[in-house]
Amino acid sequence: MKNISxxxxxxxxxxxxxxxxxxxxxxxxxxxxxxxxxxxxxxxxARLNYRPNQVARGLRTGQTHTLGLMVEDISNPxxxxxxxxxxxxxxxxxxxxxxxxxxNSDERATSLLYMLRHRQMDGFIxxxxxxxxxEIQNLVDDRKPLVLxxxxxxxxxxxxxxxxxxxxxxxxxxxxxxxxxxKIGLITVDSIQVQMMERERGYASALEKGxxxxxxxxxxxxxxxxxxxxxxxxxxxxxxxxxQLDGLFFTTNYLGVAGLEAIxxxxxxxxxxxxxxxxxxxxxxxxxxxxxxxxxxxxxxxxQKAVEILVxxxxxxxxxASCQLVIPPTVQERESTYRQEIKNPG
Amino acid sequence: MKNISxxxxxxxxxxxxxxxxxxxxxxxxxxxxxxxxxxxxxxxxARLNYRPNQVARGLRTGQTHTLGLMVEDISNPxxxxxxxxxxxxxxxxxxxxxxxxxxNSDERATSLLYMLRHRQMDGFIxxxxxxxxxEIQNLVDDRKPLVLxxxxxxxxxxxxxxxxxxxxxxxxxxxxxxxxxxKIGLITVDSIQVQMMERERGYASALEKGxxxxxxxxxxxxxxxxxxxxxxxxxxxxxxxxxQLDGLFFTTNYLGVAGLEAIxxxxxxxxxxxxxxxxxxxxxxxxxxxxxxxxxxxxxxxxQKAVEILVxxxxxxxxxASCQLVIPPTVQERESTYRQEIKNPG
DNA sequence: ATGAAAGCGCTAACAG
DNA sequence: CTGTTAGCGCTTTCAT
Numbered sequence: 001m002k003n004i005s006x007x008x009x010x011x012x013x014x015x016x017x018x019x020x021x022x023x024x025x026x027x028x029x030x031x032x033x034x035x036x037x038x039x040x041x042x043x044x045x046a047r048l049n050y051r052p053n054q055v056a057r058g059l060r061t062g063q064t065h066t067l068g069l070m071v072e073d074i075s076n077p078x079x080x081x082x083x084x085x086x087x088x089x090x091x092x093x094x095x096x097x098x099x100x101x102x103x104n105s106d107e108r109a110t111s112l113l114y115m116l117r118h119r120q121m122d123g124f125i126x127x128x129x130x131x132x133x134x135e136i137q138n139l140v141d142d143r144k145p146l147v148l149x150x151x152x153x154x155x156x157x158x159x160x161x162x163x164x165x166x167x168x169x170x171x172x173x174x175x176x177x178x179x180x181x182x183k184i185g186l187i188t189v190d191s192i193q194v195q196m197m198e199r200e201r202g203y204a205s206a207l208e209k210g211x212x213x214x215x216x217x218x219x220x221x222x223x224x225x226x227x228x229x230x231x232x233x234x235x236x237x238x239x240x241x242x243x244q245l246d247g248l249f250f251t252t253n254y255l256g257v258a259g260l261e262a263i264x265x266x267x268x269x270x271x272x273x274x275x276x277x278x279x280x281x282x283x284x285x286x287x288x289x290x291x292x293x294x295x296x297x298x299x300x301x302x303x304q305k306a307v308e309i310l311v312x313x314x315x316x317x318x319x320x321a322s323c324q325l326v327i328p329p330t331v332q333e334r335e336s337t338y339r340q341e342i343k344n345p346g
Numbered sequence: 347m348k349n350i351s352x353x354x355x356x357x358x359x360x361x362x363x364x365x366x367x368x369x370x371x372x373x374x375x376x377x378x379x380x381x382x383x384x385x386x387x388x389x390x391x392a393r394l395n396y397r398p399n400q401v402a403r404g405l406r407t408g409q410t411h412t413l414g415l416m417v418e419d420i421s422n423p424x425x426x427x428x429x430x431x432x433x434x435x436x437x438x439x440x441x442x443x444x445x446x447x448x449x450n451s452d453e454r455a456t457s458l459l460y461m462l463r464h465r466q467m468d469g470f471i472x473x474x475x476x477x478x479x480x481e482i483q484n485l486v487d488d489r490k491p492l493v494l495x496x497x498x499x500x501x502x503x504x505x506x507x508x509x510x511x512x513x514x515x516x517x518x519x520x521x522x523x524x525x526x527x528x529k530i531g532l533i534t535v536d537s538i539q540v541q542m543m544e545r546e547r548g549y550a551s552a553l554e555k556g557x558x559x560x561x562x563x564x565x566x567x568x569x570x571x572x573x574x575x576x577x578x579x580x581x582x583x584x585x586x587x588x589x590q591l592d593g594l595f596f597t598t599n600y601l602g603v604a605g606l607e608a609i610x611x612x613x614x615x616x617x618x619x620x621x622x623x624x625x626x627x628x629x630x631x632x633x634x635x636x637x638x639x640x641x642x643x644x645x646x647x648x649x650q651k652a653v654e655i656l657v658x659x660x661x662x663x664x665x666x667a668s669c670q671l672v673i674p675p676t677v678q679e680r681e682s683t684y685r686q687e688i689k690n691p692g
Numbered sequence: 693a694t695g696a697a698a699g700c701g702c703t704a705a706c707a708g
Numbered sequence: 709c710t711g712t713t714a715g716c717g718c719t720t721t722c723a724t
Contacts, residue, residue: 005717016695021719032693054465055410056717058401059700066465075430077423084421087447096461098444101433115442119400119412257629264633283603284630287610351701362711367703378709402701405716 004050012044013037020045024052058120067310068116069099070109070126077282078253078299079127082149085303086125093311095122104224106131113139123310125149130193145313147306151195152324159313161306161325165195168295168329169202172249172277175293177210179337181247181275183218187235187259188251190221199251199279218242228258235262239274246274253280256292260284276336279329290335297329350396358390359383366391370398404466413656414462415445416455416472423628424599424645425473428495431649432471439657441468450570452477459485469656471495476539491659493652497541498670505659507652507671511541514641514675515548518595518623521639523556525683527593527621529564533581533605534597536567545597545625564588574604581608585620592620599626602638606630622682625675636681643675 006024010017020041022031028038044050058064067090071079079101087097098116102109109129116124123145128136133153139146140158148160176184186203189196200219207217220238222231235258239245248263250256256278260270268274270290277293278285285292305325352370356363366387368374374384390396404410413436417425425447433443444467448455455475462470469491474482479499485492486504494506522530532549535542546565553563566584568577581604585591594609596602602624609616616622616636623639624631631638651671 003717006719007717017718018695018697018720019693022694025719034693037693051460051464053405053717055401055404056700057719059399059405059702059716060718060720062700064401073430074420074433075423075427077421077426080423080426081421084419084447087420096444096446096465098442100442101430114397118397119442257633260633264635282629284628284633287603287606287630288634289610290635349701352703353701363702364704364712365710368710371703380709383709399701402716403703405700405718406702406704408716 003053004048005053006050008048009041009044009050012048013041015041024050062120063122064120065095066119066121067095067097067307068113068119068121068124068126069097070102070112070116070124070128071099072102072104072127072129074099074101076253078280078297081299082303085300086307089304089307090311093307095311102127102129104129110135117144123147123314125306125310127151128153130191145310147310147313149302149306151193154194159309159323161302161309161327162195163297163302163329164326165198166202166205168279168297169199169249169251170206171202171329171331172279172293172295173203173206174210175331175333175337176247176249176275176277177206179275180339181337183242183244184247184249184275185218185220185238185242185245186249186251187220187222187238187255189255190223196251203249203251218245222255231255231258232262232265235259236265239263239266239268248274248276250276250278253278253282256280256294257282257284260288260292270336271338275339281332285334290338293334293337294332295329296332298327301327349399350394351399352396354394355387355390355396358394359387361387370396408466409468410466411441412465412467413441413443413653414459414465414467414470414472415443416448416458416462416470416474417445418448418450418473418475420445420447422599424626424643427645428649431646432653435650435653436657439653441657448473448475450475456481463490469493469660471652471656473497474499476537491656493656493659495648495652497539500540505655505669507648507655507673508541509643509648509675510672511544512548512551514625514643515545515595515597516552517548517675517677518625518639518641519549519552520556521677521679521683522593522595522621522623523552525621526685527683529588529590530593530595530621531564531566531584531588531591532595532597533566533568533584533601535601536569542597549595549597564591568601577601577604578608578611581605582611585609585612585614594620594622596622596624599624599628602626602640603628603630606634606638616682617684621685627678631680636684639680639683640678641675642678644673647673 006017006020010020022028023033023038023041069086071083074080074083083099090097100112106129109132113135125147127150128148133156146158148158150162152160173184188200204217222234248259250259263270270276279295281294281296285294309323352363352366356366369379369384369387415432417429420426420429429445436443446458452475455478459481471493473496474494479502492504494504496508498506519530534546550563568580594605596605614620625641627640627642631640655669
């Protein structure tokens with residue numbers, strides 16, 4: 001089956017490609033093409049099973065109806081779910097998604113961004129790597145429709161959608177304190193990215209507020225490029241070195257998973273000996289035993305909003321409009337913060 | 347910054363676009379273009395930060411250097427990990443990936459497949475839905491490079507990469523029997539797809555073999571479109587209705603997760619009261635308490651092989667070559683099949 | 693009411 | 709050695 005082109009239809013019906021194009025693009029009325037002819041063209045197109053070559057159309061119109069989605073790692077459940085909803089919402093708006101994973105490398109992100117640009121994406125949804133500011137700036141300067149997600153650059157005027165990281169971390173650390181845990185450790189990524197800084201600030205602020213009873217800050221920063229084994233090991237060391245520690249707040253999904261593994265290795269009991277709260281939810285936290293209290297991000301809302309904003313920009317060509325959306329997370333209190341011995345929260 | 351085209355470079359250097367194109371495509375030697383001119387063109391291209399418009403190139407050459415990846419659901423960890431490796435391997439071979447989720451709907455899969463075709467994907471990696479045979483046949487007839495993954499159509503000659511589903515299920519059910527569980531229930535998807543049929547066959551074969559001590563088959567088939575709540579509920583009912591049941595084999599990832607939730611609701615203890623084995627691994631099974639014995643698929647190998655085969659076809663234009671790869675899974679024995687009082691109640 | 697023709701950016705015969 | 713030219717499939721202005 002060779003590919004049917006607009007020319008084949010024109011030949012078959014005995015008209016010019018122009019007329020076929022008009023009819024196929026729903027401009028029959030506008031161009032006052034006779035109903036009879038219109039129907040014949042439509043029928044022939046259907047019979048030959050014609051489908052427009054989107055590459056050719058894209059070259060001609062400059063619009064590919066494709067959105068570029070850059071996430072940190074598509075195999076991370078958080079980003080996978082985000083991608084799923086982005087795909088679904090984009091589809092509803094008539095767009096296809098081309099996604100890629102930065103693996104949190106600036107070089108990789110930069111080259112992927114170039115790739116996406118050369119493939120003429122109509123718009124971008126990006127989870128930026130720490131050093132991607134300049135490239136994002138370029139995108140903005142070139143008036144490319146763009147929404148950042150999960151994180152952003154405070155001194156760069158762009159649209160973004162993110163969860164309230166400060167509040168989430170504040171609530172998470174506060175939950176531990178309220179449940180009677182005294183010395184709360186923070187396990188975070190060694191990164192100056194805004195979402196991580198905010199989470200650290202939220203944690204610190206909660207400790208500050210509960211000062212009278214709480215111990216001092218205790219923070220472990222784990223390089224992003226640590227292997228899972230290294231991560232588990234360094235968390236285990238962190239726990240072992242400080243017997244005072246009776247609470248842990250993990251700033252992210254995969255650190256929490258590694259943390260549970262480390263705790264298990266250490267032979268310590270979650271909840272009774274050490275309280276645990278994690279940013280981001282997943283099956284393990286929800287169904288594990290004991291279940292883990294989390295600060296859950298409204299992933300679907302984040303994705304929906306990001307697509308909605310992007311499509312709005314695309315439709316209104318209102319590229320200059322910038323909007324920032326910060327969505328509150330929800331606290332899911334579960335077994336990992338249930339300290340049976342201590343009943344009085346005071 | 348307007349987009350730099352080959353024409354701009356030609357004008358700047360004072361040559362024709364042809365010469366520029368030749369140089370940029372590394373054909374300077376072949377076309378015996380002077381080194382001096384070549385360098386001037388290269389330098390100008392670099393200075394202007396020229397990048398070829400891939401859409402135009404795609405239209406002209408008929409090659410987009412893009413691979414279409416259709417999975418069931420990108421938010422399912424199995425497919426997310428698969429996608430990640432596919433992306434990585436494709437990148438190494440100079441291809442970009444456009445992925446989409448079928449949500450196991452034939453209509454959706456069909457329309458996505460059309461979309462991908464019209465976007466002129468160079469090749470396809472597809473996890474087909476049950477009724478997609480005809481469309482896959484079309485692809486084959488049209489000599490489109492194609493590799494099926496995770497499942498295939500027994501009576502259709504295509505390349506595919508899949509795990510040994512029969513063997514995996516056989517090993518899984520056998521593990522339960524070997525550990526002393528007597529009446530093993532099978533929780534599977536209500537589907538006639540080959541991978542599910544094979545898993546059911548493997549289960550049945552294991553029971554058959556251990557007949558003397560094993561009870562009869564007991565199978566629950568859950569429709570794919572059940573909500574998570576419905577799934578959990580029907581598994582809980584299944585367990586409650588048969589007090590003899592002391593072992594469960596789940597044929598897939600998400601059924602296992604739902605099953606653990608159902609078991610938890612039923613107040614039954616995994617391992618001591620009911621043995622559990624699941625096809626596919628994940629964080630919950632690995633780190634949950636008790637941990638769950640699984641039949642783990644070598645996801646990375648599957649993805650690597652699929653890309654490798656596809657790229658081979660693409661390079662050798664050897665579209666007719668068909669190859670079928672069946673990779674053995676590995677058995678991960680964990681606490682959920684250890685019949686004894688559990689040590690870690692959490 | 694319909695068609696001719698130009699052109700999106702690129703490649704590659706063919707000419708010189 | 710380098711340029712002219714045609715054309716990939718489509719849209720759209722302008723002409724009739």
